Every structure is written in C-alpha cells, then in structure tokens.
Amino acid sequence: MIQPIIAKREVTRHILKTFDIHMSRKLGQNFLIDEGIVQGIVAAADIQEGETVLEVGPGIGTLTQGLAEAKANVVAVELDSRLPDVLAKTLEGYENVRIVHGDILKVNIREIVKSESFKVVANLPYYITTPIIMALLEQHLPVKKLVTMVQKEVAERMVAKPGTKDYGALSVAVQYYTEPKIILDVPPKSFIPSPAVDSVVICCDVREKPAVDVVNEKMFFRTVKAGFSQRRKTLNNALKTMGLGVEVVKNALEVSGIDGNRRGETLSLEEFAAIANAIKG
Numbered sequence: 070m071i072q073p074i075i076a077k078r079e080v081t082r083h084i085l086k087t088f089d090i091h092m093s094r095k096l097g098q099n100f101l102i103d104e105g106i107v108q109g110i111v112a113a114a115d116i117q118e119g120e121t122v123l124e125v126g127p128g129i130g131t132l133t134q135g136l137a138e139a140k141a142n143v144v145a146v147e148l149d150s151r152l153p154d155v156l157a158k159t160l161e162g163y164e165n166v167r168i169v170h171g172d173i174l175k176v177n178i179r180e181i182v183k184s185e186s187f188k189v190v191a192n193l194p195y196y197i198t199t200p201i202i203m204a205l206l207e208q209h210l211p212v213k214k215l216v217t218m219v220q221k222e223v224a225e226r227m228v229a230k231p232g233t234k235d236y237g238a239l240s241v242a243v244q245y246y247t248e249p250k251i252i253l254d255v256p257p258k259s260f261i262p263s264p265a266v267d268s269v270v271i272c273c274d275v276r277e278k279p280a281v282d283v284v285n286e287k288m289f290f291r292t293v294k295a296g297f298s299q300r301r302k303t304l305n306n307a308l309k310t311m312g313l314g315v316e317v318v319k320n321a322l323e324v325s326g327i328d329g330n331r332r333g334e335t336l337s338l339e340e341f342a343a344i345a346n347a348i349k350g
C-alpha cells in the first residue's frame with residue numbers, strides 16, 4: 070500500500086483527527102510537518118540500504134517514513150501507548166519498520182536493536198534530551214552516528230568550547246565520545262504545535278576511541294562534574310566536592326601541572342583527563 074507523505078500539515082492534522090489523538094505536551098510531542106527537514110535529517114544520517122537505525126519517539130511516523138523510504142532497517146521506540154496502533158496504519162506496508170512500545174530510558178537497547186552497529190536518528194522529546202543523549206553515549210552501544218533534532222540552546226552546549234558560557238559537563242561528555250556538528254536550523258513553524266524555542270539538527274559522529282586517554286572513565290566524569298559543580302569556584306575548591314582529601318586534590322593538580330586557581334569552565338578535555346589521571350587514593 071502506498072502511503073501519503075506524513076510530513077505535511079494537512080496530512081498530520083488528518084491523522085490526528087482520524088485517530089482522535091490530542092497531542093501531549095508532557096511527552097514533548099511536537100510533530101514535524103516539513104518534508105524538507107525530514108529529507109535533510111535522512112540525508113545527514115547517510116543511510117545505506119539495510120542498515121539499522123534506532124529512532125527515539127516516532128510519534129505518528131513522520132521521520133520513520135523518511136527512514137523507511139531510504140531503505141533503513143528501522144527500530145522505533147515510542148512511549149505513548151496510543152501511538153503503536155496509529156503507526157501500524159500510517160506505516161502500513163513498510164516491512165522494514167519495527168515499533169517497540171517503551172521508554173527509551175528504560176528499555177534494553179542492545180536487546181531491542183539486535184545489531185552489531187547502528188545509527189540513532191530522532192526528533193527528540195525536549196523534556197529529556199540530555200538524559201537520552203547521555204544514556205545513548207554512556208552505555209557504549211555500537212552506535213556510529215547520532216542525528217537528532219534538539220533545542221538550539223542544547224545543541225550550542227553540545228558543541229561549546231572551553232571558556233565560553235555554554236561550555237559545561239554536557240559539552241565535555243558529547244565531545245569526549247563524538248564529533249558534534251550543527252547542520253540545520255529548524256524554525257518553530259516546522260512542527261505542530263510550534264514549540265516556544267528554536268530547534269536545530271545536530272550530527273554527532275561517534276569517535277572510534279574517545280577524544281582523550283583516560284585511565285578510569287568514572288573518575289574522569291566525576292572530575293568533570295566536580296569541575297562544573299560551582300561555576301564561580303576555583304578548581305582548588307570545586308574539586309573538594311568529589312569527597313577527596315585536600316592533599317589528594319593538591320597533588321593531582323601539581324602532577325597534572327594545572328593551576329588550582331583556574332575555574333573548571335576554562336579546562337579542555339585534555340586538562341580534565343590529566344587531573345583525573347593524576348588522582349590517587
């Protein structure tokens with residue numbers, strides 16, 4: 070069965086009306102109605118025929134359809150229990166789509182996706198963008214690339230460099246695992262309903278190995294978290310929140326050659342790694 074293109078205002082409205090779906094703000098539901106943006110996301114994902122794509126939050130299947138048309142093997146995880154039935158209809162005839170009803174932060178992604186390598190493509194629910202991105206990165210899943218629609222301010226934090234106002238723990242984590250690049254500006258009118266914020270598509274190519282060598286990843290992220298815990302504090306004080314002794318902190322700063330009077334937000338990934346690697350005890 071040939072389906073109409075969902076990424077259009079009238080088609081989306083018709084589907085919502087037919088299935089009597091009132092969109093949920095709580096679930097971050099802003100559905101894409103701009104076919105050009107769907108095509109831009111699909112192109113950025115650089116889909117090869119038959120490759121596996123995990124989509125987070127397919128909604129009524131707008132982006133899913135673009136991915137299916139590009140011949141990806143799509144696994145789409147949707148939390149809203151009303152939508153699997155809708156998706157069964159809107160995506161009827163696409164044999165290469167599997168819908169899973171669940172919470173992306175709770176499901177076992179490895180088990181669901183069952184692929185040795187995959188890409189993540191999504192128009193993310195904005196109320197949990199950061200937890201989703203962090204969960205996808207921290208689990209060391211075999212993800213090659215993430216192409217996601219996010220709120221513009223979040224994307225700016227993801228690509229921020231040391232010493233800028235947007236630089237924080239999210240910047241370090243994303244840049245540690247990936248090479249992020251903002252590729253598309255998306256105005257509010259590209260969605261129903263229009264969100265109150267600007268959006269962008271960000272493409273994160275997952276690195277073959279992390280950007281810096283760390284002895285202990287947990288310690289690296291503990292150091293980063295402490296470094297940004299109190300933005301106005303010097304490292305001498307901020308690192309105390311790690312629960313380490315004064316001497317341990319002093320020694321780590323000395324060994325890594327980093328001035329304890331500096332602030333965490335000025336540190337590069339290499340410098341955070343140097344401190345973390347020097348912490349003993």
Ligand SMILES: C[S@@+](CC[C@H](N)C(=O)[O-])C[C@H]1O[C@@H](n2cnc3c(N)ncnc32)[C@H](O)[C@@H]1O
Nearest residue numbers: 096099100101126127128131148172173192194
């Ligand atoms: C911004 S909408 C995107 C919908 C569709 N992909 C599109 O582009 O039009 C986000 C979707 O994520 C779903 N969602 C929200 N929280 C979720 C979660 N924890 N796990 C999976 N899906 C979730 C929402 O129900 C919604 O369908």
